[in-house]
Amino acid sequence: MLFYNMGMDQAFPSTISPPKLEKSAASSRSLRMPSGLPAFQVLCDFDGTITKTDATLAILEAFALPEFREWERRWERGEITSRECMARQVELIQADLSTLMRFAADLPIDEGIVTLSQRCAQYGIPLIIVSDGVDRFIEAVLRRHGLSYIPVISNRLACDGNGSLSLGSPYASPDCLVGAGTCKCAVASFFGLSLKETMYIGDGRSDRCISTMAQKVYAKAGLREWCDLQGIACEPFETLTEVTERLFQGVGCFA
Numbered sequence: 171m172l173f174y175n176m177g178m179d180q181a182f183p184s185t186i187s188p189p190k191l192e193k194s195a196a197s198s199r200s201l202r203m204p205s206g207l208p209a210f211q212v213l214c215d216f217d218g219t220i221t222k223t224d225a226t227l228a229i230l231e232a233f234a235l236p237e238f239r240e241w242e243r244r245w246e247r248g249e250i251t252s253r254e255c256m257a258r259q260v261e262l263i264q265a266d267l268s269t270l271m272r273f274a275a276d277l278p279i280d281e282g283i284v285t286l287s288q289r290c291a292q293y294g295i296p297l298i299i300v301s302d303g304v305d306r307f308i309e310a311v312l313r314r315h316g317l318s319y320i321p322v323i324s325n326r327l328a329c330d331g332n333g334s335l336s337l338g339s340p341y342a343s344p345d346c347l348v349g350a351g352t353c354k355c356a357v358a359s360f361f362g363l364s365l366k367e368t369m370y371i372g373d374g375r376s377d378r379c380i381s382t383m384a385q386k387v388y389a390k391a392g393l394r395e396w397c398d399l400q401g402i403a404c405e406p407f408e409t410l411t412e413v414t415e416r417l418f419q420g421v422g423c424f425a
């Protein structure tokens with residue numbers, strides 16, 4: 171399936187245009203989907219949802235100059251957006267890219283992502299990671315676990331000739347509710363993904379905007395608390411294995 175072979179370096183949006191997504195899901199569905207399973211796609215957060223901790227924060231703590239904490243505090247006080255915060259923090263990292271990627275690859279993950287991605291592929295359901303984290307760190311984690319076929323939409327780390335790092339946010343939106351570098355609800359509409367047919371899985375602040383619009387939200391930690399406060403319906407979860415079981419209830423091995 172073309173969609174799942176998409177590499178991280180391939181340019182959006184041409185390779186992930188909505189017609190391809192829908193066609194891919196539809197053709198697989200007609201072959202393999204049991205009747206009764208609704209057509210949908212799964213969008214999944216990365217940091218804290220696929221990894222057990224926030225990869226960007228772990229890297230900052232290990233490799234950035236201590237000033238990165240001051241930017242964090244300014245963000246917590248609402249003085250700057252998370253997009254600006256991350257851009258400033260990344261510039262304080264004092265290590266080369268290969269060191270960072272080796273470090274990221276060792277971060278612990280929720281192993282349930284493996285089964286989730288296998289089930290989605292098996293039933294032709296698009297699974298896309300949408301992250302306000304950093305593409306190269308995500309890439310390192312996915313590669314370590316044999317998951318590089320999962321498409322990723324995220325911020326992009328660039329390294330200049332002097333080894334200085336900078337962060338680009340090609341999927342930011344000026345209207346983002348949380349000032350994220352990757353505005354997840356804007357991403358969905360940019361790629362023509364119907365949020366009425368989107369199952370969203372997340373845990374944090376950058377997941378808020380899309381959680382107000384997705385068909386169903388699987389939420390843990392801070393996102394769950396926020397959804398409860400806002401009166402947004404969500405399904406609480408702790409592991410991706412649980413989410414997979416519930417998504418595929420009554421189907422195949424989860425019957």
Ligand SMILES: [Mg+2]
Binds near residue numbers: 219
């Ligand atoms: Mg998260």
Ligand SMILES: [Zn+2]
Binds near residue numbers: 345355356380
């Ligand atoms: Zn947003």
